[in-house]
Every structure is written in C-alpha cells, then in structure tokens.
Amino acid sequence: MTVYTSSARFDTGRALSEDELRKAASSIFATSAHESRSRRFQPIPTIEILRGLMKEGFVPVGAKQSASRIEGKADYTKHLIRLRRIDDGKIYNVGDTVCEILLKNANDGTSSYELMAGLFRVRCLNSLVTQTGTVEEVKVRHSGDVQAKVIDGTYAVLRAAENTLRAPQDWANMRLNEEEKQILAQGAHLLRFGDAKTPIQPKQLLRQRRADDVADDLWTTWNVVQENTIKGGIRAIDRDDPRHPRRVRSRAVTGIDQDIRLNKALWLIGAEMAKLKGIR
Structure with a gap:
C-alpha cells in the first residue's frame, strides 16, 4: 500500500481529511494502549498531536500503518504520516521534488514518536527518506508534554529537510x-x-521505467535505483534447477521500518557518491 492515498494532491499537498486518514491508518486515532502494554505506558493519541501540528501549518498528505496478525491489534499498530508545510510563503520544492516531514508512532509499544526528513518526487510518486546528517531524526517518548516536544521537533526536522533539497x-x-552507475546499483x-541468493542482478536496478x-x-x-529497489517488480529467471527454470519478480518493500532503513542507507550511498564527485 502506498503511503499516499489516491485523493492526495502532489502539487499542493492538499491536507487529507480525518475520514481519509482513518481509512488509510485507523491506528492514528487510537486513544488507549494495546492490552499488551503495562500501566506505565501512557499513549498520547497521534490524532491529538496531528491536530496540533495542523494548527502550526503542517498538513498530512499521506498515511499508512503496519499490518498485524494478532487479533485486535490492528487499531494500535505502527503508523507513518507524511506532512508538508504549505502556508508560510516559503517554497519547499525543487523541480518535481518536495521536502516533507515524516511522523511515525504506535500505541502498541513498538515505537515512540519519531520525526524524520523526507523528500517526495512527483514524477514517479517516489517517497524518499533522507539521512540529513546534523538532524537525522527526533524521537519523543510517550511522557511529559509530548505535543510541544513533537511540534518543536517538527520545526527542527523541517530545517534539515530543506537542506536536502540541495x-x-x-x-x-x-x-x-x-562504472559509477554500477557501484550505485551494486x-x-x-x-x-x-546474502540471499537471487537471480536478480545489480544492473537490473539501473533500468529506467519512463x-x-x-x-x-x-x-x-539514484532515483532509478531507489525506485527499483523499493517498489520491486524486477523480473528474472531462476535457473537453480536447469530442468525447471521459473520466473521470479522482486517484491516491493512495504514494511514501515524496512522502508525507512533502506531509504536512509540508499541516501547515504548517493551522498557518498556526491562527495567523490566533488560535492561536500
């Protein structure tokens, strides 16, 4: 499932309504903790934090949540909201790329409030998570004045996100x-x-989709490699058994944490290549 709903406008960042958010990620609206948590775990509903952020001018343009096989846990699972600032007169895009804030949380104890810098590329509807160096992320535990801490952290990460637009x-x-392209792909x-055995070759990650x-x-x-790596769909023939070759296709990365970790690592590879090419 994409982190964006079909109703999200990628040009202006139209805010999703609460009804749209509920359909995309119902756990945003959890007002209590999952029963597996102790009494000391005091969750702060994400929707309350989000409403506070919206008053500051940060609007949600996309949302998703993790699946759960445990009965009754789906309404408490980890969720990710993508936010944009659209009302302060500043320009937060370069060409078809817009900077965003990512807010992650869960009411099942698997995540504190976590804020990260992100980029969104309109051309291929690509969601990128960037490793920004001085301000990589801000984490806020479920204690104290959570809303104020998250709002302060959002402004800090926004400044870092703006830097990524360079x-x-x-x-x-x-x-x-x-050779340099192959290094990125490898x-x-x-x-x-x-180390998993796969018939998919690094050079296939360089194939353009448009x-x-x-x-x-x-x-x-870098965007071609990132899209092929995250979205999957790369086809190959598995010939482990010469008598029965079979077609395989790489899977999309759908887990919230796996997506974030992989995006950050890919970003670092791109940044290191930029350094080698003379950008500091």
Whole structure:
C-alpha cells in the first residue's frame, strides 16, 4: 500500500481529511494502549498531536500503518504520516521534488514518536527518506508534554529537510560513467537482498521505467535505483534447477521500518557518491 492515498494532491499537498486518514491508518486515532502494554505506558493519541501540528501549518498528505496478525491489534499498530508545510510563503520544492516531514508512532509499544526528513518526487510518486546528517531524526517518548516536544521537533526536522533539497540541484549536475552507475546499483542490491541468493542482478536496478529517467546524472540515476529497489517488480529467471527454470519478480518493500532503513542507507550511498564527485 502506498503511503499516499489516491485523493492526495502532489502539487499542493492538499491536507487529507480525518475520514481519509482513518481509512488509510485507523491506528492514528487510537486513544488507549494495546492490552499488551503495562500501566506505565501512557499513549498520547497521534490524532491529538496531528491536530496540533495542523494548527502550526503542517498538513498530512499521506498515511499508512503496519499490518498485524494478532487479533485486535490492528487499531494500535505502527503508523507513518507524511506532512508538508504549505502556508508560510516559503517554497519547499525543487523541480518535481518536495521536502516533507515524516511522523511515525504506535500505541502498541513498538515505537515512540519519531520525526524524520523526507523528500517526495512527483514524477514517479517516489517517497524518499533522507539521512540529513546534523538532524537525522527526533524521537519523543510517550511522557511529559509530548505535543510541544513533537511540534518543536517538527520545526527542527523541517530545517534539515530543506537542506536536502540541495541534492536535486547538485546531484543533477554530476555525470556518472558506467562504472559509477554500477557501484550505485551494486550497493543498492546488497542492501536489498543481502546474502540471499537471487537471480536478480545489480544492473537490473539501473533500468529506467519512463523516458524522462533516461539520463546519466547522479540525481536521476539514484532515483532509478531507489525506485527499483523499493517498489520491486524486477523480473528474472531462476535457473537453480536447469530442468525447471521459473520466473521470479522482486517484491516491493512495504514494511514501515524496512522502508525507512533502506531509504536512509540508499541516501547515504548517493551522498557518498556526491562527495567523490566533488560535492561536500
């Protein structure tokens, strides 16, 4: 499931209604903790925090939640909300890329409030999670004045998210040769598949899905690799049994934590390549 609903406007960041949020991630509205938590665990409903953020001008444009096989736990699971600032007169995009704030929380004890910088690329509806260096993330425990801490943290992460908008500009001016492209693809392949045996080859992560992505610059190449790594759908033939070759297709990364970890690691690979090419 995409973190964006079909009703979200990617150009302006139209705020999702509470009804739309409830359909996408009902756990946002949990007002109590899951029964597995002790009495000391005092959850603060995400919707209360979100309403406070909306008063500050941060609007939700997408949401998703984790699945659960445990009966009755679905309404308490981990959820992720993507937020944009749209009313302060500033420009938070470069070309087709918009900076965002990611808010993660859960009322089953699996997550504190966590704020991260993100980018959204409209061309391929790509959700990116960036590793921003000085302000990577802000975590707020379920205690004290949570809303004030989350709001303060949101402004801090917004400043970091704005800094990431330099990447679409700087990386787009850096040309990669074939060897450098292969390095990006090999790093992404290792992150995605590890030591698992797979017929999918690193070079397949460089295959463009649209004509606009046929280019040799770092920004376009990195986005192609990121999209193929996260969205899956890469096809190959498994020939482990020569008598019975079978078609396989890579799976999309759908878990919230796996998505975030993989995106951050991919971002670091891109940033290191940019350093090697002269961007500091």
